[in-house]
Amino acid sequence: MISFENVGMRYGMGNEVLTDVNFSLDRGSFHFLVGPSGAGKTTLLKLLYLTHRPSRGLVNFFGKDLVSLERGALPRIRRRIGVVFQDYRLLDHMTAFENVALPLRIQGAKRAQIADHVEELLCWVGLEGRMHARPATLSGGEKQRVAIARAIINKPDLLVADEPTGNVDSEMSRRLMHLFVALNKEGTTTIVATHDEGLVRAVGAPVLRLDKGTLTHEPGGKPVDPGA
Known part of the structure; x- marks a missing residue:
């Protein structure tokens, strides 16, 4: 469904931020993206939601x-991708309801x-x-939940989430991960970037780990289950 082969990324004439990145996301798969600050996660996410080219x-x-x-x-491909941005990117002149409804309105x-x-989704979050x-x-935390609801309202083929639980408490974090997993089980390929290694262990999905621009793969510990 999605594959990267020997991908490198640099800005201008600087050193490569990503070096020989190889991975594939099969339809309906679930992965975490982890790594220290400066490892290249933001750049890889931008490639995944198509604001950058390698x-x-x-x-x-x-x-x-x-x-x-x-x-x-x-644009046709981007419409198949839902994105949860770390800085929310909500439209200030719209209500929470209107922000979440926007993808559906664009679809007609x-x-x-x-x-x-x-209404159902906003109640859920x-x-x-x-x-x-x-x-x-x-x-x-409320802005983050609106951003998540907007990203998944139209059940995208690919969901890219950048630190989606970073501004919510542990109970809401588990609830939101349950939502991601439920969406994934309906066929949405999901990749979640996080610093929360505890959350990664609890869910048990495979991990893509970035360090200094180099990507390694780690198998999941158990079936995806946010309530574990």
Whole structure:
């Protein structure tokens, strides 16, 4: 479904941030991305949600060679990817409900369908009382939950989450991971970047570990289960 082959990435004339990165994400797989600050995780995530192209190597998304693909074709592929940004990137002039509903509106979903799905999902992430609040009035943890709901509302083929539990308490962290796992079991390929090694051990999914731009692979310890 998604593969990186001998991918290298550098900015300008600097040293490579990523060196000979090789991995594949099969449809419906679940992986964690871990590594210390400065290891190259942010750069790899940008390649995964298509804001950057690699300096070298082959990248394939959904059967398409991204390196040779025309830029005009990228929006169609991006619509198949849900992204949870560490800095939320909510639209300040929209309510929580409107932010989450936006992907469905872009797809042309009917108003009643949008209302049902958005309300259900916001309740699931514990924001039933904050649906009509604007981002400026939300806490960091509440903004994070809105961002997660927006990323998964249309059940994307690929979900890329950058530190999705970094601003919530342990109980909400487990609840959100349960949501990711449930979505994954319905076929969404999922990759979660995190510093929380305890969460990685609890879930037991395979790990992609970056260190100084070099990627290594670690098998999962047990079946994906956030309640373990």
